[in-house]
Amino acid sequence: MSRFWSDLVAALTPYTPGEQPRVEQLVKLNTNENPYPPSPAVLAAIRADTGDGLRLYPDPEAGALKTAIAQRYALDAAQVFVGNGSDEVLAHTFCALLKHARPILFPDVTYSFYPTYCGLYGVDYRPVPLDAALRIDPEDYAGENGGVIFPNPNAPTGRLLPLEAVRRMLDLNPDSVVVVDEAYIDFGGESAAALVPEYPNLLVIQTLSKSRSLAGLRVGFALGQAPLIEGLERVKNSFNSYPLGRLAIAGAVAAMADEAYFERTRQAVIAGRERLTTGLESLGFEVLPSAANFVFARHPAHRGESLAAGLRAQRVLVRHFRQPRIEDYLRITVGTDAQCERLLEVLEALCA
């Protein structure tokens, strides 16, 4: 291959997603799905739309969904952008809002899709190391940059940045877009959505994949002041003028409307996380404080890679990253109580 082609292909190195094996009876705790089903209202809304509805194109504005999301966060529909999962919203964000002459900043360690998007869109970046306790320190994000992006809580650490620290990040970067990727915020954090009216440089990205149990429907959204949202709309319309299919819109509207169900499952996951943490600690694991639907844990006497392999041999899947600083950690999704008990049983034998 010529240098030209090899450079081109190298810039398009794909993200490696967590495994989605097609095997039954796995205890699947590797991709942070919600262990509980979506609200029954979601299925009813999708069913209601499957008749003659499917003959018709969807609303290109996805207006009903934007309105439902805007209401929940006390914003206007013009301050909401929707896409096929937050991964697509992130992709459009890198293309529309983070492409500048200066490098963008994101934490090292973080969601590994970020460098992939940078490669895809030719965005220069500078990873900013986490502190000794694997936390993000906003003071490290001062100075000229082409934008800032970080998950809150961070992935895969699960550590939360309090809202005041998010505000500090925004104040330190008045001339850059600051993107807060809140895929896991509902499991223990305060959303920066409340800061949108105050900060023209803030974009908050969320998903229905985690706290609304709809990873399979592929719906994500961004919240920001109208000029940022308009930038995202322009990029999206250049690819596909229909952001979401009819069934995704119908299901997502119903999910946003069922606040009581959302609250129940959210609390169940949080309670499950506390039990899982206690169980891991009683086996000698160090568990980082998590505000997400997963925990990040390491055992002082066992390597992460061998624990992940030992679990896999017993059909329990967790995520392990071969990456400096975190190679001894396992990222474990909070499953049902039965799944977590099975995980702990296998780990107890492996750590004995």
Ligand code: PMP
């Ligand atoms: N952001 C972070 C930090 C994530 O961990 C994930 C899930 N892998 C996403 C975004 C994307 O989620 P989705 O595309 O399902 O909305």
